[in-house]
Amino acid sequence: MTAADILEAYNAHLAQSRRRSPHTVRAYAATAARMLHALDGELDWATVARIDAATLRTHLAERRADGLGNVSAARELSALKTFIAFAKEQAGDLDASRPRLRGPRVKKGLPRPITPDEAVNLAETVADDASAPWIAARDRAVLLLLYGAGMRIAEALALPA
Structure with a gap:
């Protein structure tokens, strides 16, 4: 089995079974490809499952x-844990647990x-799109x-009328 075969099956799993967005599929597949590239030797589901x-x-x-930042590292860790869980499933491993590893702390911004100009522009745009003058005045206000x-x-x- 080649890395391309593994990635193709993983992409199909993410897109069809898990119904992930195309952006998520692309990002998770790129992360999985980097991990497969880092592994030495012959690749199969059991090899990936043993990570x-x-x-x-x-x-x-x-x-x-x-240069990978905290947010990206947390996303990569999540993607790799998902990839390993899928590999365990494909390898027939009954233990579907993922490696226990904490991600980096991510500060909530x-x-x-x-x-002020953006607020006025937004109010005017919403008012212009209204179907009636009173709706435009209400939305703008x-x-x-x-x-x-x-x-x-x-x-x-909640303001009184």
């Missing part, structure tokens, strides 16, 4: 040395607020209220 936490840690350390007062949508909708 342990130490091998994953080494592979991710090499990727981190190439704050959302970037829009600028709600959007400007949300932006100007820093309200959440639930707070704006």
Whole structure:
């Protein structure tokens, strides 16, 4: 079995059985291809299924040395765990557990607020797309209220009429 055969089966599994988006399939397949390239010797499902936490840690350390960030490393780890679980299933391994390895910590960033010009443009665009003048006025007023007062949508909708 070649690496191409393994990747083709994995792609089909992600796209058809798991119904993943084309972007996810492409990213996970690229990660799996890098892992297969790093493995030495003959490739088959059993070889991939035997990948342990130490091998994953080494592979991710090499990727981190190439400049891979925390978010990307976490995604790669998730993709590799999924790949190994699929390989175990294909190899007939009854133990479907994945290697136990924690991913890097990912800081949750704050959302970037829009600028005043972007808020006005958004309100005007929504108003232009409205089917009636009163709907346009309502939508524009709600959007400007949300932006100007820093309200959440639930707070704006809870205002008395």
